[in-house]
Amino acid sequence: MPTFLKSAAAAIAIAASALSLSAQQARRAPQVESPVVNPDGTVTFNYRNDSASDVKVDVQFAGRHDMKRDENGVWTVTLGPAQPDMYPYCFIVDGISVMDPLNPDWFPNEGFKNSIVDIRGSEPLIHSARNVPHGSVDYVTYWSQTLGLFANAIVYTPAGYDANRDRHYPVFYLISGTTDTEEVYFKVGRVNFILDNLIADGLAKEMIVVLPYGNPSKYYPAGTxxxxxxxxxxxxxxxxxxxxxxxxxxxxxxRDHRAIGGFSRGGNQALSNGLRNLDKFSWLCSYSSFTTMDLPAYDDPDINSLLHLFWLGVGTDDFLYADAKDYMDFLDSKGIKNIKVFTDDKFGHTWMNAKYFLDQSLRLLFQ
Amino acid sequence: MPTFLKSAAAAIAIAASALSLSAQQARRAPQVESPVVNPDGTVTFNYRNDSASDVKVDVQFAGRHDMKRDENGVWTVTLGPAQPDMYPYCFIVDGISVMDPLNPDWFPNEGFKNSIVDIRGSEPLIHSARNVPHGSVDYVTYWSQTLGLFANAIVYTPAGYDANRDRHYPVFYLISGTTDTEEVYFKVGRVNFILDNLIADGLAKEMIVVLPYGNPSKYYPAGTxxxxxxxxxxxxxxxxxxxxxxxxxxxxxxRDHRAIGGFSRGGNQALSNGLRNLDKFSWLCSYSSFTTMDLPAYDDPDINSLLHLFWLGVGTDDFLYADAKDYMDFLDSKGIKNIKVFTDDKFGHTWMNAKYFLDQSLRLLFQ
Structure with a gap:
């Protein structure tokens, strides 16, 4: 049965091609990879498109740049070097913003579609997967009576959670920004690796972290x-x-063992829920947040004893910087103790800063 | 401080806008949603793009169709009705394939970028989040000595796993297809909800399911x-x-409590790993697989007593159908017992069929 054997051999060859470079080398078309992080910290972006007339890349470490078509028909540009970090980017193809089709790492979002380039550098970063005990990240489904549906959340448990069956842990509710999904503090914010690293280094308490979905109106069909x-x-x-x-x-x-925090709109939700529920929360973190000053808690004479931490971070280049400063002044004018942290770089309202704020504030929670 | 109060009010309004339709109604631009599943089972796709000259949608229930620009400048088309299921689709904008920017549900993949439209229908489907106890889906990071890096996998544990601390469970290793990531059997294959439902209905055994990443060569930098x-x-x-x-x-x-299965390339990996490790596995599932006939196990005189299940599913419209039939004939010619399941629809090599095969075969595992 020659036909039979031939088709089997072809199937094996196709299946094997994903696994061995020797099979890849047999392909006639040149292999394209993107993004390629070069040893000098520059990044080469590649995109194959034979019909486009204009291709740009827009990457958060360098802004928007033209790509040029090389002799193989691949649009390419090398940018940087950039400081090691994870940077969102997209291609703009004849004016249309698209993810990098060759990159499986994306930014979970309900609006824009960005890929992520991970520049690892030579030393581990705070969000790197280091050789330390790793916690677990659980995608959970829970019945929400409020919403009348099964809702999504993500729960981080620290390393050793399963082994230490009688231990109980403090819990941090951590909310992503506008148009983000509940996945962003995991896939982009890397809260799991940041906390794994801090715990391993003795710099943070073991805790459970819960990532809610911040925009539940989107659960409903359009027009509801x-x-x-x-x-x-x-x-x-x-x-x-x-x-x-x-x-x-x-x-x-x-309340002593519950914290709430968030980024941007999620920071606003953290502030308002934390301050409206001082019976439930005593640790507050606001990262590059929209703020809210219309809450009775600000005039609560006991607020400084009720709050173990009121932590505020914002970049001086953030479009919300002026608002954040006003809010900090407001808190100071009310005599409400708070910690202010600023980043002084070009990464204003981004997840590069969000990760830094998370790292800094996790060190203080439940201490 | 009027400026101060104004900026605070603006911030609150922006933050609130995501949460209330009354705020949305104050927006001037018409609200666009996509995709919209209509009560009759048709789907309306909407895409706002003022510069494109040609926009199509390519959806797995209907194929490729032109979209028309309406009076609000929104490209739109209504297709179907389609049988309730989850269907991958993309927009093709002046020849460029893009995800739906308004839809946060995507198909995790290293090549194409598809969104997913979920047509729920009036009755729960096998993959619906029904009101039954739900298991947990853990994203885990493990050190791989083979790969020299921390690798990713996903582990499903059934409802009650944490409560029943002395219970041990059989385990099913389930591998996605070419260019899929380890997330696909969760986000597209919905193995968690399928198994939650089958267990709740007494139709499947409680088990742990492990989703490996099928293409580890992609962990390395380009050119390695x-x-x-x-x-x-x-x-x-x-x-x-x-x-x-x-x-x-x-x-x-x-071996009596380990199963291995997979879709497409993952099915090939399941067959070859299962049959090469009969000391470790005794339940085999092949879903729309590339096949492999070059293994000593086929001539093992004990193979029928060693394998508790050899399950094969393929669609008659699958591009691998002829290969699959040849493989089934091959197994029969060797006297190797197997179960053959065919789907007879237009959804050949798709995840609509992959979910069906999963549902059917999960009912037999460890029984």
Whole structure:
């Protein structure tokens, strides 16, 4: 049965091609990879497109740059060097923004579609997967009575959680920004590796981290009338997600062992939920946040004893910097103790800064 | 301080806009949503692009169709009705394939970039999040001595796993296809919800499912010389991932309680690893697979007593159908017992069929 054997051999060859470079070398078309992080810290972006007339790359360490078509028909440009970090980028193909089709690392988002280039450098970074005990990241599905549906969240448990069956842990609710999904503090913010590293180095307490989905109105079909439904996020958080977490994970269930924080819109949700629920939370973190000054807590005479931490970080280049400064002045004018951290780089309202703020503030939680 | 109060009010309004339709209604530009699943099972795709001259949608239930620009400048088309299921699709904008920027549900992949439209229908489907106990999906990081790096995998544990601390479970290694990442059997294959539903209905055994990453050569920087490194996937699976799973999860560690299966290239990896390691596996599932006939196991006189299940599924419309039939004939000619399942629809080599095969075969594992 020659036909039979031939087709089998072809199938084996195709299956093997993903696994061996010797098979790849037999391909006639030149192999294209993208992005390529070069030893000098520059990054080469490659994109094959035979019909486009204009291709640019827009990358958060360098801005927007033209790509040029090489002799193989591949659009290419080398940019940088850049400081080791994870940078979002996209290609702009005849005006249309697209992910890098050759890169499986993307930025989970409901609006823009960016890929991520990971410049690792020679030394491990705070978000690198170092050779330390690693926690687990659980994608969970919980019934939300508030929303009337099964909702998504992600829960980080530290290394040793399964082995130490009688231990209970403090818990940090950590909320992503506008148009982000619940995955962003994992896939882009790398809270798991940051915390693995800090715990291994004795710089942070072991804790559980919960990543809620910040925009539950998007669970509903387009056109659903949600008027009169109230603040879906906050009601779900307090009445559904927190009880789910406390039932299914070994959390310490008192205000001294609950923190809440977030980035951008998520920072606003953290501030408002934390300050409206001082019976539940005592550690607050605001990262590059939209702020809110219309809450009774600011006039609570006990607020300084109720809050173990009120941590605020913002980049001086952030479009929210002026607002953040006003808010810090407001807190100071009220005599509310807070910690202010600024980054002084060009990475204003980005996840490069969000990771830095997370690293810095995780060191203080529950200490 | 009027400026100060104004900026605060603006910030609150922006933050609130994501949460309330009343704020959305104040926006001047018409709200665009995509995709919109209509009550009759048709789907409306919308895409805003003022500079494109030609926009199409390519969706796996209907193929490729032109979109038309409406009076608001939104490219739109309504297709279907389609049978309730999850369908990959992309927009083709002046010849360039892009994800739907308004849809956060995507197909994790190293090559193409597709979004997913979820047509839920009026009755729950086998992959729906029903009101049953839900298992947990853990993203894990393990040290791979074979690869010399920390590798990724995903582990499903069934509902009750944490509560039943002395129970041990059988384990199913389940591998995605070419250019898929380890996430595909979770995000597209929905193995978690399928198994939650089958277990709740008493139709499947409780088990742990491990989703390896099928293409570990992609872990290395472009240009890394991997010649002479052997079969990285198989060596990592047996020497690194399996020991990690067996150390960190309560698996039953004998051949009677280990299954292996996969889709397309992953099915090939499942067949070859299962049949080369009959001391480790006794349940085999091949879903729309590339096949392999060059293994000593086919001539093992004990193979029928060693294998508790040899399950093969393929669509009659699959480009691998002829190969699969040849392979089935080959097994029959060797007297190797197997179960053959065919789908007779237009969804040949797709994840609509992959989910069906998973559902059917999970009912038989470890029974």
């Amino acid at each position: 009338d949600l008027r009169g439904k109230g603040d879906l996020f906050s009601e779900d958080l307090v009445n559904d997600l927190m009880p789910f977490v406390e039932k299914n994970y070994r959390t310490i269930n008192d | 010389d991997l010649r002479g490194k052997g079969d990285l996937f198989s060596e990592d699976l047996v020497n690194d991932l399996m020991p990690f799973v067996e150390k960190n999860y309560r698996t039953i560690n004998d």
